[in-house]
Amino acid sequence: MTDTFTAAQKMKTRWLCVSAIRSGKLSRRNCEKCGADKTEAHHDDYSKPLDVRWLCKTCHGAVHRGQTKKTPARHRRTHCARGHALMGHNLMTVRCGDGRSPKRKCRECHNAADRRGKQRRKSESHTAA
Ligand SMILES: [Zn+2]
Ligand SMILES: [Zn+2]
Numbered sequence: 001m002t003d004t005f006t007a008a009q010k011m012k013t014r015w016l017c018v019s020a021i022r023s024g025k026l027s028r029r030n031c032e033k034c035g036a037d038k039t040e041a042h043h044d045d046y047s048k049p050l051d052v053r054w055l056c057k058t059c060h061g062a063v064h065r066g067q068t069k070k071t072p073a074r075h076r077r078t079h080c081a082r083g084h085a086l087m088g089h090n091l092m093t094v095r096c097g098d099g100r101s102p103k104r105k106c107r108e109c110h111n112a113a114d115r116r117g118k119q120r121r122k123s124e125s126h127t128a129a
């Protein structure tokens with residue numbers, strides 16, 4: 001990751017972020033990695049103050065230490081298999097049972113699969129009745 005932002009820019013971004021939380025524009029969430037409720041806002045991109053990831057202190061530290069490491073390809077995916085953008089509201093992170101490495105899922109495809117499942121169940125009950 002290239003770090004081209006100055007300390008002043010980062011400070012401004014953090015400040016904008018904090019005031020957005022205070023004014024209710026941005027709501028604090030649980031840690032995206034382990035689900036802990038004490039979280040800090042992490043910026044992948046300091047040019048987007050409201051584009052934050054919520055991480056607990058431990059996971060936050062790990063993210064910063066891990067930035068030099070290569071992220072596995074599946075974590076870097078920006079689009080799903082059908083070409084929907086994996087970002088913003090379309091991005092779902094699903095925690096697995098063991099609490100580690102949440103899966104990034106496409107909400108659009110997830111909803112479509114959900115609808116298909118419901119339709120199938122419906123038609124099955126129709127034919128059964
Ligand atoms: Zn965590
Ligand atoms: Zn951070």
Ligand SMILES: [Zn+2]
Pocket residue numbers: 080081082083084106107108109110
């Ligand atoms: Zn999709």
